[in-house]
Amino acid sequence: MPSVDFYYDFSSTNSYFAAFMLPQICARSGAVTRWLPLHSAALFRGTGFDVMAMAPSKARYLWRDHARYAEATGLPFRRPSRFPIKTALALRCVLAVGGLDANDEARARMNLSQALFRSYWERDENIADPEVLASLIRGLKLDPDAIIARANSQEIREELRKITSDAAERGVFGVPTFFVNQEMFWGKDRLDFVEQRLKRDRRTDGLD
Amino acid sequence: MPSVDFYYDFSSTNSYFAAFMLPQICARSGAVTRWLPLHSAALFRGTGFDVMAMAPSKARYLWRDHARYAEATGLPFRRPSRFPIKTALALRCVLAVGGLDANDEARARMNLSQALFRSYWERDENIADPEVLASLIRGLKLDPDAIIARANSQEIREELRKITSDAAERGVFGVPTFFVNQEMFWGKDRLDFVEQRLKRDRRTDGLD
Numbered sequence: 079m080p081s082v083d084f085y086y087d088f089s090s091t092n093s094y095f096a097a098f099m100l101p102q103i104c105a106r107s108g109a110v111t112r113w114l115p116l117h118s119a120a121l122f123r124g125t126g127f128d129v130m131a132m133a134p135s136k137a138r139y140l141w142r143d144h145a146r147y148a149e150a151t152g153l154p155f156r157r158p159s160r161f162p163i164k165t166a167l168a169l170r171c172v173l174a175v176g177g178l179d180a181n182d183e184a185r186a187r188m189n190l191s192q193a194l195f196r197s198y199w200e201r202d203e204n205i206a207d208p209e210v211l212a213s214l215i216r217g218l219k220l221d222p223d224a225i226i227a228r229a230n231s232q233e234i235r236e237e238l239r240k241i242t243s244d245a246a247e248r249g250v251f252g253v254p255t256f257f258v259n260q261e262m263f264w265g266k267d268r269l270d271f272v273e274q275r276l277k278r279d280r281r282t283d284g285l286d
Numbered sequence: 287m288p289s290v291d292f293y294y295d296f297s298s299t300n301s302y303f304a305a306f307m308l309p310q311i312c313a314r315s316g317a318v319t320r321w322l323p324l325h326s327a328a329l330f331r332g333t334g335f336d337v338m339a340m341a342p343s344k345a346r347y348l349w350r351d352h353a354r355y356a357e358a359t360g361l362p363f364r365r366p367s368r369f370p371i372k373t374a375l376a377l378r379c380v381l382a383v384g385g386l387d388a389n390d391e392a393r394a395r396m397n398l399s400q401a402l403f404r405s406y407w408e409r410d411e412n413i414a415d416p417e418v419l420a421s422l423i424r425g426l427k428l429d430p431d432a433i434i435a436r437a438n439s440q441e442i443r444e445e446l447r448k449i450t451s452d453a454a455e456r457g458v459f460g461v462p463t464f465f466v467n468q469e470m471f472w473g474k475d476r477l478d479f480v481e482q483r484l485k486r487d488r489r490t491d492g493l494d
Contacts, residue, residue: 136459139472146479251344264347267475271354 080109080279082272083257085245086191087118088165091144091155094199095266096254097192098153103269107276113187115169117242118253119162147266154200164206166238168194170229171211173237175220189218288317288484288491291465293453294399295326296373299352299363302407303474304462305400306361311477315484321395323377325450326461327370355474362408372414374446376402378437379419381445383428397426 084100086093104111132140141157148155172194175186193214197203203210212222228234245255249262256263258275292308294301312319340348349365356363380402383394401422405411411418420430436442453463457470464471466483 133459135454135457139457139459139470142470143472143476150479150482246343249343249347251341251347262347262350264351268351271358274358 080107080258080276080283081112082109082276083112083114085114085116085241085250085253085255087116087253088168088191088194088198088205089118089162090253091140091199092266093254094155094195095144095147095151095153096256096269097195099151099266099269100254100256100272101188103273103276107273108280109276110184111188113172113184113191114241114245115172115191115238116245116250116253117166117169117238119165120239120242121246121250121252156200156202158198158202160202160204160206163198163204167208167226167229168205168211170234170238171215171225173241174225174228174231174234176225176228186218186220190215190220193218288315288466288487289320290317290480290484291320291322293322293324293449293458293461293463295324295461296376296399296402296406296413297326297370298461299348299407300474301462302363302403303352303355303359303361304464304477305403307359307474307477308462308464308480309396311481311484315481316488317484318392319396321380321392321399322449322453323380323399323446324453324458324461325374325377325446327373328447328450329454329458329460364408364410366406366410368410368412368414371406371412375416375434375437376413376419378442378446379423379433381449382433382436382439382442384433384436394426394428398423398428401426 082100082104084096086097088094101111103109144155144157147153172187172190175183175190178186194205194211197210197214198205205211205214208226211226215222215225248257250264252264254264254266256268256272258272258279261275263269263272263275290308290312292304294305296302309319311317352363352365355361380395380398383391383398386394402413402419405418405422406413413419413422416434419434423430423433456465458472460472462472462474464476464480466480466487469483471477471480471483
């Protein structure tokens with residue numbers, strides 16, 4: 079089955095939009111989403127990019143642009159009061175979902191990721207706070223104590239580091255980033271290209 | 287008649303695409319394009335932005351992205367061998383077109399701008415060279431000596447400075463940038479928003 083690798087971080091506005099738009103595109107295209115939480119602060123340390131080094135006029139514009147995207151997509155995006163925010167524990171919680179079969183695990187990762195995006199970008203909650211994380215995990219009928227304990231294990235810390243460094247090796251320099259086969263697309267405003275690419279691959283593969 | 291203010295520079299890949307996509311959108315929407323050449327090097331000096339301070343992985347990706355846009359739009363974009371390039375004289379030539387009535391002058395500015403974009407981004411010519419500029423101007427049945435002499439006058443130098451500083455005051459931090467009324471849009475990938483906005487304004491104004 080065709081798949082899209084989806085690299086994202088909860089601190090990224092554009093990842094928020096992609097997290098809800100991409101699953102719809104994959105559903106329409108008969109593809110699956112591979113949810114790959116990525117520690118963008120660590121990625122930026124490697125590339126020298128500084129998210130806060132931005133002209134004030136550009137920063138102002140980007141918030142306006144996000145508001146227009148919210149209107150266009152119908153997603154209830156709201157500018158959070160805490161920005162940027164530390165996301166390492168939240169990212170590791172997504173990786174720590176376990177004890178389920180593969181399908182259920184993939185679904186649980188998606189559900190927890192979307193719940194985290196909604197918490198931060200719609201309800202302005204502090205997703206760096208373990209109490210907030212626990213409450214979101216509980217809302218998905220999963221065990222918060224077990225997941226947060228596992229999220230703090232060396233194994234899961236190493237998994238997040240590896241996803242992030244593997245992504246950098248593939249050429250990822252920011253999020254959201256999508257791969258269809260080995261073709262890379264950056265930004266929510268390239269989701270139309272992702273969809274076209276999935277369609278083209280289906281034709282090439284004789285699925286249509 | 288509704289209009290779109292179009293700020294662009296010949297050194298900007300995304301301005302190249304916009305220079306051919308925007309007139310089609312305006313034609314569909316019953317709007318006119320106001321061609322406003324902007325000296326982006328001067329704008330960036332004001333905002334501290336450095337176009338060359340970019341992670342190599344990002345620079346590589348952006349060329350790939352441009353190639354995909356070329357394919358999607360059918361525009362024969364080619365990566366130029368000279369990059370970046372000095373554009374001040376080319377920008378001033380666009381402003382120096384004169385001695386025509388207002389409609390013909392607007393059309394001449396568009397034609398010269400599109401000719402300059404094609405020269406640099408399709409045929410890899412050196413648009414910083416006055417000989418190349420003269421040949422492009424001649425191709426439009428305009429007088430190269432008169433236009434280049436006027437382009438070097440204090441009046442036209444001042445006009446370019448004023449367009450650039452006025453743009454910065456409106457919040458412009460890069461090109462291409464578009465204004466529909468006072469609403470600002472940045473980047474060729476926001477042209478769909480520009481078109482939607484023009485449509486909405488037509489409905490509001492009772493033109494549809």
